[in-house]
Amino acid sequence: MVRCGGPKTTQGGDVGDANANVIETRGLTRTFGGFVAVKDVDFAVRKHALHALIGPNGAGKSTLFNLLTRFLPATRGTIVYRGTDVTRTPPATLARRGMVRSFQISSVFPHLTTHENVRIALQSRHRETFAFWRADRSLKHYDEEVRTLLADVGLEPYAQRLATELPYGRKRALELATTLAMQPDVILLDEPMAGMGQEDIARTAELIRRVGEGRTILMVEHNLSVVADICDRITVLRRGEIIAEGSYAEVSADPEVRQAYIGSDHD
Structure with missing residues (x-):
């Protein structure tokens, strides 16, 4: 309709x-x-x-x-x-x-996990893009927001899967999650x-x-x-x-x- x-x-x-x-x-x-x-x-x-x-x-x-x-x-x-x-x-x-856009070609990091991809998008929003080298424990303050975003697009069960291992449709959902991370x-x-x-x-x-x-x-x-x-x-x-x-x-x-x-x- x-x-x-x-x-x-x-x-x-x-x-x-x-x-x-x-x-x-x-x-x-x-x-x-x-x-x-x-x-x-x-x-x-x-x-x-x-x-x-x-x-x-x-x-x-x-x-x-x-x-x-x-x-x-x-x-x-x-x-x-x-x-x-x-x-x-x-x-x-x-x-x-x-104003945030997606692209026809996949733009996720294939050898990072679904969780890490969304976290990087959040770091970008908070101007912490270059904090990727820091220990995971120093980035824990992002975890709750990452979980929320993954739940919003139905990817919670895939949080620790590498992006390259995701089925194609789920990979596009990940791209949407990283877009939503930019609010x-x-x-x-x-x-x-x-x-x-x-x-x-x-x-x-x-x-x-x-x-x-x-x-x-x-x-x-x-x-x-x-x-x-x-x-x-x-x-x-x-x-x-x-x-x-x-x-x-x-x-x-x-x-x-x-x-x-x-x-x-x-x-």
């Missing part, structure tokens, strides 16, 4: 308002030589929404993610986060302000279901729904069943431009969307 999104709010709304825009872009554009990857995108994500970004391969979804999180500089345009212009804010500073207000998930079997997809979708309570989530996802089931609002990109936005029912009924994306895969 799709939970339909309400109408757009005005730009620069008070982030204390439940319907305020947390992320906004105005005329956001990125070119690579003569190729326009993202073109004049005006985009908004409401506070506490679970918002999906979909489109065919090459639509510019990952480029837009990289622009929003400042891993790529914009050629032109503006990015606003919580009412502040962050168009030139460094990625690490943006993450400390509460984000906004989480950007880049294809969180990629490479998963059906059982892992169902588990991860429910996990995203649960951790999204009280947070804002923007996700790129190709699994349209997941998008239809858990997302409040959908934005469809084609060739770097937004062609539709609304609930899944609304965008899937749009003839231009069906031609560009949904229809090509589901005729």
